Amino acid sequence: MKLWEHYHTPTTVDGALALLAQYAGQARVIAGGTDLLVDARAEGGFHPYPALVDITRIPELCAVEEDGDFITVGAGVTHTQIVKSSLLARYATCLVESCGVVGGPQVRNVGTLGGNVAHALPAGDGTTSLVALDAEADIVKDGQPRRVPVQEMFLGPGQSLVDSTRDLLLRFRFHRAADHEATAFKRIMRPQGVALPILGCAVWVRLDENRATFEAARISIAPVGPTPGRAGEVEQALIGQPAADETITRIAELAQSTLHPRTSKYRATADYRREMIGVLVRRTLALAVKRAQTGDIVPEGVGA
């Protein structure tokens, strides 16, 4: 089945932008293709893409790098690369945990985090973690470089700020977890991924210097709305509270009573999801706190 007419593999960002300009809206960026080619196949091959511009051969987009207190993850970095990164395992644990349960090994080997975000999947596991990490995205939009909070990349389900026929997502950038800080990701799902989660939750916490009180927190749960978001009210309620089981239980109850997930007909009812918000926030928050308190970090649930 013919899915495209021309396939390009530029090796520089400028080269990619030039190709997109040359095709004037007829080409599409491909960064793994685990969603794009499924969509193309559904068309039956009668309308192949005129051109695909593959950005995963551009070296600067395929690296995980330290930049002072920041870490950058290129838009062409695969889930497997993220899972295998010891830097991310230590300083952005939730990202490793979430990318490790996406799809199966074959999908993780080619699918990219950048592709997930550019495709605006509302409940991508990696996206949930990027939101909790307060990541920013470097993009080229309408020919201009911009830096935007990752949440602003999502205009609606499947609707992205970047037009993948003209614009480029270059990389994500976020603070590495400092001392007293830690992250965790968990989801409600059967053992093997393959499918989208019933519910995913990523947490970032900062404890005080005695590691006894919450100084700050970020909690992202998806899918709750049409785009990824944070549980602001719940985050606020944590500040200044003791990092103890009672707080965690109370916060989980608060999350359950304030967040309103939807029913998806073949994945889960809203009732079940609401019930699971409590369970998931409690379990994920407890894990993040334990990590911040002990400094002992071993990513969980990473697929083989």
Place this chain on the structure above:
Amino acid sequence: MKEEITVSAKKTIVLGQTVQRIDAVGKVTGETPYPGDINLDGQLWMKLRFSDRAHARVLAVDTSRAEALPGVVGVFTARDVPQNEYGLVIKDQPVLIGPGSNSQVADADVARCYADCIAVVVAETEATAAEAARLIEVTYEDLPAVFDPLEAMQADAPQIHANRPGNILCHYKIRKGDMAAGWALADVVVEGEYHTGYQEHAYLQPEAGLGYMDEQGRVTVIVAGQWVHEDQEQICHALNLPEDQVRVIYPAIGGAFGGREDMSVQIVLALAAWKLRRPVKILWSREESILYHHKRHPTVIRAKWGATKDGKIVAAEATVIGDAGPYNYTSTKVMGNANLCVTGPYEIPNIRVDTYAVHTNNLLTGAFRGFGGPQGAFAAEGQMNKLAQALGMDPVEIRVRNVLREGSLLSVGTPLPPGVSIGQVVEQCAEQSYWKRNGDGWQRPPTPQPTDPAIRRGIGFAAGFKNVGFSFGFPEQSWATIELHGDAEIEEVVVRHAGAEVGQGAHTVMAQMAAEATGVSLSKVRLISHDTAETLTSGSASASRMTFMAGNAIRGAAALALERWKNEERPAVATHQYRPPKTTPYDPETGRSEPNFAYGYVAQAVEVEVDVETGHIRLARVVCADDVGRAVNPQLVQGQIEGAVVQAQGYAIMENLVTEEGRILNPYLSTYLIPTVLDVPDEVKSVILEYADPIGPWGARGMGEMPYLPLAGAIAAAVFDATGIWIDGIPLTPDRVVAALRDHGIGVF
């Protein structure tokens, strides 16, 4: 997965030995072609246009825009089908829906579900055919539709077939003993309403095939099915052609499980090749496969059983309602099995069962591993486990006190055929899993619990029995031809047998049985199969029948061929038709019958861990004891046990096909979740028992379905053991489990 086999093998040359599958190397290396891998010179591509309505009269089919598309070679509609109907048991479904066709089906212009096909498009490329199929304009007149079998049975419900009042396709009754007398003896009575869902076969290979005219001018179809001669018969009927002008060939078949029992692409491929005189290929996507072949029947089963305080069941009553979808397919057979299995492998003196197959505008439903047995067993084993609980009796002990014995009368008033082993099977399973027998009978020590309070461990038990063959009066038969080639010694044994190798290992087992019967080594046996031009009919590779039927046919042909060999005939050739003992259908009022000529018996113990907060059930371990009569190839038997357990695990826990007004909402394996390697049990322990069937070949029984039957009931019992809650609906999705647990205040932090 860790395995362990217990086999009491009798020493022979090749029978009873784990020899390597004869098809192993080709399949593992990828050299063996499946239907989708085959291409013919000059082939065209086919796409089908299905109904856009659940229930509507097709007033017009405008193909002009499709025909005008460059590259389109042919578009066919109902008018092009010479005899426009098909069906394995009853020919009640038009091949193509539309006005003006020659059909015995009343209202052959009415689409009764989304899987009804309206037009066939053939083009130079697959993409062109797909685009042309979209360009066909169909004009519908909507008809009122019904999607709930209970509503469909109401007097004012829309009628789906004019000749089936109340939408009732069939109603089986069983009347045994005296119910009032039975209830009077009961010290405890338990009742339950059980719900079982759809299941998709999800075989590896989506439907595919080619149609062409062979060198002898026969309309030939290469396809994957379960019975080449039945496919041939269906094509002959629809095209109104004699048998010798139609040929069906199966290459390798990528799984079947009953899902290829009925027609998918067979007739339309033959039609296009016959009309166009050119090779035509079709290849369904996974989505098309899920959307357009039948599913397991969902059922609602109400059951009420009573027992004395010493655990003897004295009365059982059940109503079984199965959603038959809009056409028969194999519904009459499926619900016939549910009718028999719903009172379990137990001797019960007083029984009343009413079983209905009811038409709706939902999905096509038909054959699927177990043929209604799993639905019946889920209710029967639920009742049995609840009786044990109500009596404070061990679930193994209560079964031992009630199992069918040699000479016991079945629900249908006649004894089982000799070789009844369910008692031994239940006890072997108990002993090899979690139970011990002491002076008070069977007991199970308490289960150690995990340290995480959210995780609770439980153990459950269930049993079952499965008939071999369609039977219930169906005239069973299977043909084999044996050719002995050579001079002083037999140098080659050629076996002609049509039986389908659907992945279960039938061809390896046939070769082993032929070697055994003729006394040669396996390397001297050559099998010719899967081709109507080369073989006589085998009957279907379904209903656990192929080893039993083929074995007896091969054995009979071999004996005759050896006699001719002794008489110096070279080659010595003999053909034999095996016919098992006659069976009888259900009596319409009492159900009295001799329904089957052979059975296999099974029991299972399972260990689960329930996360009471999230409702996730982990199936940790399954011990499955199966009386297979004789394990012709123990590794293949083990493969069937493990495969059945995993498929039943999906049915019981994970597989949730969601429909809305007759339309499937999740026709993808990313949204319809089946078990993968990370979901399957840590251990499936296969306990292979060999109590010979007196009429089975070398004592073998059929066994491909029975390990499937008890699992859902055993899991439900294990969930009860873990949580104290009975959940009577499957699949046990996290949603359903959490709702049930929270109703009882479990899992709240």
